[in-house]
Amino acid sequence: MAALEMTTPDAAGNRPPKFSTKNVNVFYGEKQALFDVELDIVENQVTSLIGPSGCGKSTYLRCLNRMNDVVEECRVDGSILLDGHNIYDRSVDVVQLRAEVGMVFQKPNPFPKSIFDNVAYGPRIHGLTSNRAELVELVESSLIRAGLYEEVKDRLDNPGTSLSGGQQQRLCIARAIAVQPEVILMDEPCSALDPIATARIEELIDELRENFTIIIVTHSMQQAARVSQRTAFFHLGKLVEVGDTEMIFTTPQDQRTQDYITGRFG
């Protein structure tokens, strides 16, 4: 019943959060990396996670699609609800979860396969399309939405690794989109890119917001300000402050946030 209540709008008409995390504690062996993080992610918005290096942004992000499962000494405590269901529940299938929560990594990591096969891989393993024509259509529409189609339409058979860094990152975004997830996690997706490629991807994120919920880790204050509607500031494994991006950057409540965004540490 509780779950049901959470998925329906409350009295004030606010949409329920896509992700709702409470008391999230993460340990790498003996070392605790996250302390009691409590954060809600709003649907169809871009949420950016900022904070100094090593504060646990990636760790938090990787909790959301259980990517931490493969790190052997990593232990996650607390409740992480996606649409009201705990994703660490025994009944949740991690493969299913990762199909719903896609991820784009810091370094572009296309498969050493053709551009087409890179995008088609997810739909293929999940059996999303029933014939070749549908698959081609899905691959093309994903490439179009990732803003890459025009550049690669004549060479879909070339290896994905033959593209430039920015193109590779957009290919990885297309690959994530093709699985038709609800949430896309991005861990510093532009850190390896030049300003022009970065601008393209920022545009892209803004367009994708319509259909996806996006959580992005970034080290660039400007980027966070440009692309996100909400911003969460992490420090030393703790969530210090979260709120509307504008508010965080103009009137931060916490001294540490203030120091960080004005460049006094980080």
Add this chain to the structure above:
Amino acid sequence: MTDLASNSAPRQTTERIAASLPRRYARDSRFRYYGLVAIGLALAFLVLLFVSIVSKGYSAFFQTEIRLLIEFDEDRLDPNGTRDPSVLAGADYGGLVKSSLRGLFPEAESRRDRKSLNRLMSSGAGFVLRDMVTNDPSLIGTAQEVWLPAAADIDMLIKGFIDRSKPASERRVNDKQIAWVDALQERDAIERHFNTRFFSAGDSREPELAGIWGAVVGSFYTLLVTILLAFPLGVMTAIYLEEFAPTNRWTDLIEVNINNLAAVPSIVFGLLGLAVFLNFFGLPRSAPLVGGMVLALMTLPTIIIAGRAALKAVPPSIREAALGVGASRLQVVTHHVLPLAMPGILTGAIIGTAQALGESAPLLMIGMVAFIVDVPTGPIDPATVLPVQIYLWADSPERAFVERTSAGIMVLIAFLVAMNLIAVVLRKKFERRW
């Protein structure tokens, strides 16, 4: 420190770097020079080895044969005229050879002379005639000119390995035999022909009849069993340990033991095979099946270690990418990691099987050292393998086995090269642009 901070610092640093450059370049070129010397030495030894083996062994690819006029006399082969195969097979073909020789050299009358005369021919000459007649009984009653194998000693004489100037008591052919051979040579009735028997027969006590084919087939079956067992087992073990196993004390223990196993002397595996496969499970002795199983045990650690190294070398970002779109762990391995690791795994497998091909010690323990004449027709027939055959020949006193030993080594190397070529082709197939 104050020096560095002052204005002259950049210039000083440049000067220091400039001063150290010649020394650094000298070191570079010296290192290159050492490398060239090392490669040159290795190549020189390799060439020396090949030249010595080939120069000793190539003559084994030719065999001296003598042309005789053979009368397939019906009275002697098939007195009742039944053409019964068992009668034909049991007839005295050696007698035909002897009478033909006597017809050529009637002057040999004493018992001793006749014996020396008969010793010109290999004891296998009669078998050649028998095979001819059983294949084509219509030969009976005709006379044919046939090239028949000469005895090993005559072969050695023709090839120049017997010194004619030595006193007769110190060489294995007597003066009369030399005279007969010279007479045959004048009539062009003694020639060296390509030795097809060497490539089609099994082992024999008579050097001129001994062939390598039995050992080649034995090695083939043995390695087939080795690859079929060791490759899938080794690859699956490597995948499990690298991709699925949790790191705890047990997997550490297994890892240490696998590394130890790779260093165990091969003869120990032979003892294990003797105790387990032969004595406990009662598998046949001298069989390629058992040999292959023993060699598979020996090869497994090599394949596992090489396989794990190859799997480790696949960048983790590929695994993350696949997991990120929702591939299961098995899909990550089979779709991405394994194909990328395959060239490395194959390299390890080929090193392991090449080792197994040259291994003889563990096979001695399970009876693959036996003297086996028949070419094996399957993995449970008694057989021997190439290195063991080479060892057996090297151990034989006859001069004619010396060249066969070297020829055997050449065949072994050819076998190895063929295996490596297959591996290269497979690697090329699996290699991808990164």
